[in-house]
Amino acid sequence: MGAATTHFLQQVTRAAAALLPAPLSPPLRAAQTELRRSLHLAFQLAATHDRAVVLEPCRAATEGRVSVHLPEGVHWGRPTAIPLPPSLADSGWRCGHPRPITVMPQRRASANVWFLHHGRQALCLRLDLSGSMELLRYRPLLGTWVSC
Numbered sequence: 001m002g003a004a005t006t007h008f009l010q011q012v013t014r015a016a017a018a019l020l021p022a023p024l025s026p027p028l029r030a031a032q033t034e035l036r037r038s039l040h041l042a043f044q045l046a047a048t049h050d051r052a053v054v055l056e057p058c059r060a061a062t063e064g065r066v067s068v069h070l071p072e073g074v075h076w077g078r079p080t081a082i083p084l085p086p087s088l089a090d091s092g093w094r095c096g097h098p099r100p101i102t103v104m105p106q107r108r109a110s111a112n113v114w115f116l117h118h119g120r121q122a123l124c125l126r127l128d129l130s131g132s133m134e135l136l137r138y139r140p141l142l143g144t145w146v147s148c
Contacts, residue, residue, distance in 0.1 A: 025119065025121055027071040027073045027074045028116070028121050028123060028137075031070050031071055031074045032135065034068060035068065038068045039055060042055045046103045046104055047107070050105045051064065052103065052104050053103045054066070054101070054103075055068065055102075056068065057070075057098045073118055074117070074118045075116065075117055075118070076115070076116055077097060078122060078124075079117055079122070082117065082120075082140075085124055085136050098115075107130070107131045109129065109131045110127075111127055111128050112127050123137050123138075123148070124136040124137075124138070124145065134147070136148065
C-alpha cells in the first residue's frame with residue numbers, strides 16, 4: 001500500500017472517530033479532569049511564587065511540588081496493545097513510566113509525555129517546552145488517537 005493511501009486511510013479513520021460518539025469511561029474522564037486541574041495549578045503556583053514547580057505522578061504534594069492522583073482503576077503507562085500516537089511514532093519515545101514535569105513562571109515547561117489507561121481506553125498528555133498541552137484519547141474500536 002502506498003504512503004498516500006495509508007495517509008488517506010488515517011485521515012478517514014480520524015474523521016470517523018471524531019463523528020462517532022464514544023464517551024470516555026467515568027474513571028478516565030475523572031483522570032482527564034485531574035490532569036488538567038493539576039497542570040493549571042502548577043502553572044498558577046509557578047507564576048504566583050515566581051519559581052519552578054514540579055508536577056509529579058503518585059507522590060505526596062510538598063512545597064514546590066504538585067501531585068497527580070488517579071482514580072481507582074486508572075493506571076499509568078501505555079499498554080503494548082495500544083500503539084503510539086502518529087506524532088510520537090518517530091520520536092524515540094518508548095518509556096511507559098511518567099517523568100516529572102517542571103513548570104516555570106514564564107509559562108514554560110519541561111516537555112514530557114504521560115500515558116494513562118483504563119481497560120482498552122487510553123489518554124496521552126503531551127506537553128511541549130512552551131507549556132502548550134495536547135490531550136489525546138485512544139479510540140479502540142477505530143484503532144486511532146483523537147484530540148480530547
